[in-house]
Amino acid sequence: MTAKPATGIPSLLKTAFINALIALVLFSLMVGIRTEAGSDGQLTYWTRFGDLASLVAAVFGGSIVIELLRQWIGPTGAEKLVPQAVKSGMSFVGRYLAPALLIFTLLVPVIFYDQRYILDLAILVLTYVMLGWGLNVVVGLAGLLDLGYVAFYAVGAYSYALLATNFGWSFWICLPLAGILAAFWGMLLGFPVLRLRGDYLAIVTLAFGEIIRLVIINWQDLTGGPNGVTGIPRPSFFGIPLDNSDDGLAAKLGIEYSPTHRIIFLFYLILALALLTNWVTIRLRRLPIGRAWEALREDEVACRALGINTTTTKLTAFATGAMFGGFAGAFFATRQGFISPESFTFQESALVLAIVVLGGMGSQLGVALAALAMIGGFELFRGLETYRMLVFGMAMVLIMIWRPRGLIGHRAPTVYLTKAQAISSDLVKEGHG
Amino acid sequence: MDYFAQQLINGLVLGSIYGLIAIGYTMVYGIVGMINFAHGDIFMIGGFIALITFLILISLGLTAIPVILLVVLLVSMAITALYGWTIERIAYRPLRHSFRLAPMLSAIGMSFVLTNYSQVAQGARVKPIPPFITGGYTLHESADGFVIQLSNIQIMVVLTTIALLAIFTWLVSRTRLGRDMRACEQDQTMAALLGVDVDRTISMTFVIGAALAAVAGLMYLLYYGLVDFYMGFVAGIKAFTAAVLGGIGSLPGAMLGGLAIGLIETFWSAYFSVEYKDVAAFSILIIVLIFMPTGLLGRPEVEKV
DSSP, X not given: OOOSOOOSHHHHHHHHHHXXXXXXXXXXXXXXXXXXXXXXXXXXXXXXXXXXXXXXXXXXXXXXXXXXXXXXXXXXXXXXXOOHHHHHHHHXXXXXXXXXXXXXXXXXXXXXXXOHHHHHHHHHHHHHHHHHHXXXXXXXXXXXXXXXXXXXXXXXXXXXXXXXXXXXXXXHHHHHHHHHHHHXXXXXXXXXXXXXXXXXXXXXXXXXXXXXXXXXXXXXXXXOGGGOBOOOOOOOBTTBOOSSSTTSHHXXXXXXXXXXXXXXXXXXXXXXXXXXXXXXXXXXXXXXHHHHHHHHHHXXXXXXXXXXXXXXXXXXXXXXXXXXXXXXXXXXXXXXXXXOGGGGSHHHHHHHHHHHHHTTSSOHHHHHHHHHHHHHHHHHGGGGTTHHHHHHHHHHHHHHHXXXXXXXXXXXXXXXXSSOOOOOHHHHSTTOO | OHXXXXXXXXXXXXXXXXXXXXXXXXXXXHHHOSOOTTHHHHHHHHXXXXXXXXXXXXXXTOOOHHHHHHHHHHHHHHHHHHHHHHHIIIIIGGGTTSOTHHHHHHHHHHHHHHHHHHHHHHOSSOEEOOOSSOOEEEEEEOTTXXXXXXXXXXHHHHHHHHHHHHHHHHHHHHSHHHHHHHHHHHOHXXXXXXXXXXXXXXXXXXXXXXXXXXXXXXXXXXXHSEEOTTHHHHHHHHHHHHHHHHOTTOHHHHHHHXXXXXXXXXXXXXXXXXXXXXXXHHHHHHHHHHHOTTOSSOOOOOOOO
8 A cells, every 4th residue: 555665674564564554444344343234123233353353464464465576576667678589479479369269269169068157158258258349449449438338238138129029020130120229329329429528428428328227227118127028039040940849950950959059059149249340340440430430539639630520430439339239239138038227237337348448448359358357257256246346346456557558558550651751841831731 | 386495405405415425526536637436435435434433322322412423423534534545545546647547447446346345344235224313494384284394404414515615615725735736636747846745635635535425425324314335326426427517627516516416306306207317317417518518617628739
């Protein structure tokens, strides 16, 4: 906590002692005393001084360890010399990491055919990869801070759920519709925020996300309110159901039916959707609109001066990002078979945003790795139950302190001049640009 | 008309609580330029500490209500302020010169930590307390029997808010610390060159903001008679909405925005539907920002190229 450079043992102990004292005051009432409402509504309390003491001791020990580590590593700002061999090795890994990951992902259902848990986890990770890539268009490319991305996820999920349960439309018709509807909502959100920037934008998108969630909760006739929508149809293989019937895919192919088929189909479906997102994003970056997004991120005033229409640029960014969110939402609904407003809280928005920022804002590979790390890490702590979100929050803070620019923090410009051009001084004199 | 007057009173009381939280947001934003997402949870922690202190004092046998209130107020302000200070030290200071999104994400993470910390430490159930300050005045009784009530606790909330605002305004405009804060708000580098301890000033900003949030937490506890670990999120978003509505960075704006949000919410629940009161508050925020992109009292941002 105290950042003063401690040198000797006495000052080290002094720092640790001060930290422990602060911890004692902080935890004294919150941890040392436990309150609970009794059956008659009367509050009772009991003391937990043992827990308090161990926490304070942990802080004392922890700050000694951290201080020692700090002295051992040296000042954080120092430039570290990386040997040439390591550097070239890193670039080799960097070049082949993405294809290797892709091939591995394609093989996941083959390798883990019998492990339902791993397949389910992989599907979850891929859903977040897709959400991350979708939000990346808005935050990473266009530089518009969106704290309500989960709203589009919700719009997509509810679009498919309601269309499928009320009208019996198939997944493959609803998927594009969900995307279009979400994109439409993205535009709708885009209009009021055109003139806003930075943190005003953040709060308006956050408010928008909350509005959508509250409307879903309260419009019970349409959405079922807090109970959600149940009985959402499972996806079919382009019209052929994936079940145990005679019309099922297994029967048609003449193989024995297994419930794993559907999981594997869902896996490849979300993989295809995610790769589509990735491919579209990469292609868009090469188009004028993608370049306009990146220009907008760097400097809005310069963009205007260069004649870029910031209105359409922002709206397309919102709409594109929202569309992918809608696709992911429709997939989520069909995978779960049940959706409720519980799944679309601010926490989800924050998680996706954390994935994008941790991934390095604009780096596609970084976002994928960050999604793997976050969701995988989240699963690792499933056994801890209530401590899970606590650990997650701490991890978010620590990662931000450790690498504020994300895992893959370098942002290569998509376009650059190949050679320096000499500009004559009479071109740049005052009044001529 | 009587119904309107009663709702006006209720709205002003709620708005005062929002305003106190909003000041913390707007102050931090003005000086450091970041959204302190954890501020709503600081408010929640303040409420919890007040509750626990109440319990201890009562079980010690104290009966004088003014003494209890004063002790609770001081303890909860002090400990919550220390929370604010620690959080700034751990989660925000290392990121001060980092890029814009980093401190915000760190703040979101910190908000998760605080919410779940109090859930783990104090349990997930709502904690009620018996009403401490009872009684009130009947202002007007109409022919059909509708009574306009002004309860003592409502008077106390409004008076405390006014008193705190007066102290706070004096602090910002008259003291050395306030001058340092205003200097840091304008230009941190220049302020540092002129001998202002920027680190200390920013720490003090968090301390003051957290102390005000603790008062808001105590008021909430007394007014509604309960706290739970999740109340920081909703109240935090509302207060932040209030700060943005009033023009973020502007202190009178935060109070004005808080009152506006409190009134909108109360009147919407009274005349339209309770379920959609939050939707109404957020929608009005969006509408105001469409026409006044810097809020009600915010300064227009001058962009230099």
